[in-house]
Amino acid sequence: MYRYTDFDAAFVAERNAQFRAQVERRIDGSLTEDEFKPLRLMNGLYLQLHAYMLRVAIPYGTLSSAQMRQLAYIAERWDKGYGHFTTRQNIQFNWPQLRDVPDMLDALAEVQMHAIQTSGNTIRNVTADHFAGAAADEIADPRPVAELIRQWSTDHPEFQFLPRKFKIAVTGSPNDRAVTKAHDIGLRMVRNDAGEPGFEVIVGGGLGRTPMIGKVVRDFLPEADLLPYLEAVVSVWNLLGRRDNKYKSRIKITVHEHGIDDIRARVEERFALLRPAFIGVDQQLFAQIKPDFAPPAFKDRDTAPFDQAYSNDPVFRSWADTNLSAHRAPGHAIAQISLKAHGATPGDATADQMRVMADLAERYGYDELRISHEQNVVLPHVHKADLPAIHAALKAAGLATANIGKISDIIACPGMDYCALATARSIPIAQEIATRFDQLKLEHEVGDLKIKISGCINACGHHHVGHIGILGLDRAGVENYQITLGGDHTETAAIGQRTGPGFSADEIVPAIERIVDTYLSERDSADEAFIDTFRRVGMTPFKTALYGESDKKQKAA
Incomplete structure (x- = not known):
């Protein structure tokens, strides 16, 4: 795990002191x-519907127990006793008083955390595969790369006032758990024919009002060329990107308007100019960063406690089957x-739940x-020997729900409960869907199914890449929910297809039930996942279930 240098600590302290003076002036x-x-946005502070909101960076999603505590x-101390974890691996505090924010930032700095570049038209918090350094399918841990990018992009003088916000994601595995194809730049670790590690570079992905899957601009980029190539990409967009219309300012629109071949030619030309200026300092820094991400000294122990609990405790077995994934270490x-x-x-x-998770990480999880x-x-x-004890502690804290990847494991933005941009509620819809399918006891029969909900067209809930996506909109003062099907956030990324007219808040849960019932009747076996069934049978049976025979008649007409 990366530890601040003296420079890092001094930089964050200076920024915090600067912002404290700005808050006093406000x-x-x-x-x-x-x-x-513009001053508060540079420090992660938003003004939402009811209060200010502070968004704290969790670079590449990694925390220590001390940071979680x-x-x-x-x-x-300064909020309402809970935090909200987001789709950018950040945490948001939704109720701070403005006068308290400088103290909150100083408290973050005590544990080497900050809120810099979690907002504004700059390069945002760099995200990564949440299994990084642990996944059995991993080529290499992508977090050193993410940390290198974080240091390069933080306060970069050319990239503080970009046409729009800019997001980068990195994965070290062929199975993409970082949604790289829906980012402004996505980096996927690959190996060339000689076995050397490098990156497939994807540009122009993004969701929002114009969802697009990113396009490959480089099939293989050597590791040593990463920063100058990233600088070339962002520099080209910084010059070409639209500033006359914020809805057309993202790099995805620039790639669409110019075409990937033109963008590739411009980036390669810019890269050729920039590469000589990177005289190895970036690689020296990279070499200094890498040891901070060395794997823990994994202990070799008997797994008998796990085996016994798995055989004798059905509740533990259900949790283990659903919430555990393969690790690279025996x-x-x-x-x-x-x-x-x-x-x-x-x-x-809640704060209590955060402390429970911190204690478990410290005692059983190598402090990560x-x-x-x-x-x-x-x-x-x-x-594995510690998993029964971990499960027992999670159960006592209300954190042992066995639903990872299932229908109630819903991504949802804050929606109209908090967000000034939202046009509909997200949280109550997610709660109602989860509660309903728990009542029906269908969750595990349905299997892997990703539902994602956004409360407005900005798509913070990633609804476009949900197997079932739900978009809440305002229709003449009434909440209306559009449904998309067939989205995919993985290495086979796809934008979901809209089913048809939207549904009212009262109608949306029954509509989801009809979709699920259709899937269960159409799948060719219990092992065929929802996304595979949808790709095989297409939209028609789902539209018929949602809208009845009228859809067939309209199509025939």
């Missing part, structure tokens, strides 16, 4: 809200902690936690 009236806005302390597992108890707010964790883009928490390194 409170005494020396700054208007319009004047204060500090987040719990901040939640209790005798170990990756344990996902669901923040999606049936009826709970997706992504929320991860935040996933799916708004859950991960213990990336746990020995």
